[in-house]
Amino acid sequence: MSVRNIKKGDEVVVISGKNKNRRGKVQKVLPAIGAVIIEGLNLAKKHAKPTKNNPQGGVIDKALPLNISKVMVVCSGCNQPSRLRRERAVDGTVVRICRNCGKTLD
Secondary structure, eight states: OOGGGOOTTOEEEEOSSTTTTOEEEEEEEETTTTEEEETTSSEEEEEEOOOSSOSSOEEEEEEOOEEGGGEEEEOTTTOSEEOEEEEEOTTSOEEEEETTTOOBOO
């Protein structure tokens, strides 16, 4: 799966690793390293010092990047993980289309 197939806000499912079969929403796409950050998945504990923004400090959960090859986009039409194809629409824009049911995802 290439970086251009996944966008911020897409629902994805993890297909391998410790978070396998878990779903989440993409918070951020990192094309330079080919990774995505998914809300609530791949969390690590981070010890934070007290600061002006966080006067309490303590241990916080931080979402770490996950390789883009380990996730698949979930189609909103068929509610299944799906590969995507890209086609040019009549007005000239490029749209993403589910290979299972044919619904556009944009």
